[in-house]
Amino acid sequence: MKLTTILLGGLAAAAVALTAPATSPAPKGVTVTADVPTSLVVGQPMPVTLTYTAEGEASSLEAFRIGAGAFTVNGEALGERGEGELALPMGSELTFTFDLAPALSRAGVTEGFNYSVMGVEGTRDVAVMRAAPEGLNFMDPESVATEALAGYRVLLSTNRGDMIVKFYPHLAPNHVRNFLDLAYTDFYDGVTFHRVIPGFMIQGGDPQGTGMGNGPRRLQAEFSPEPHVRGILSMARTSDPNSASSQFFIMHAAYPSLDNQYSVFGMLESGFDVLDAIVTTPRSVQDRPNTPQVIQSATVLAPQ
16 A cells, blocks of 8 residues: 655755664654755755655554654654654555754754654765855856856755766856856756766756757867766757757766767766766666656755
């Protein structure tokens, strides 16, 4: 029996799966799983999902475990832990998705924090970041100077977890501007990684999801000898060197034959485990993932 309760619709957690055995005990006979983002952007939701599975006989669940009360943040309980119970029928699974951000705000959490979930072993860290301010024009050097581009990051929140990329404007300033502009204007929100090849790369950024789509502009090549090694962010193109637009790829492993042939413009700063998860997902003979690997949102982060 599977019962699903959605407390905050339309939000999917960037999953970091944590499972029992637990240091804070789960109810007897119950397995607890928590899917929690690894980052929080101030002012944006932080969707989390808690799943409780009654492995055998019927059990019960304290009501506070279906909300912020299940969390301990920096050693303190995040929500109230009052009375009341919820029945868990034999063999049932209850899933609750909700936004943790309001509780964190009420608790005055404004910087990176450490959390645990009752019934789940261990603790995890969450980075707290701030989005770039409104009103920027990344395509205009008078709005954002070239030397300032390196201070920005982009958070790629995917259905497999979060990745953060940093930029190399000293190698390819126009490619950096283009990527930041597309992320800033929500172009990449909902776009997939349509091509994944283990030992090579993941490719995304096509609004059509077919490998044939483009963005609003074409870019002149900015090739460099910067090596295409694991984590490098580079721009896809056709046989025309000056055809890069919106599609990009992140290297899963070194591939020297791409050096001086494609425009390297950045590097994965964090989220290598997410890169591995995306690239190893089951795929078709065309290297298209069988299950969509989605960029749920791309957020430009303010310089730290």
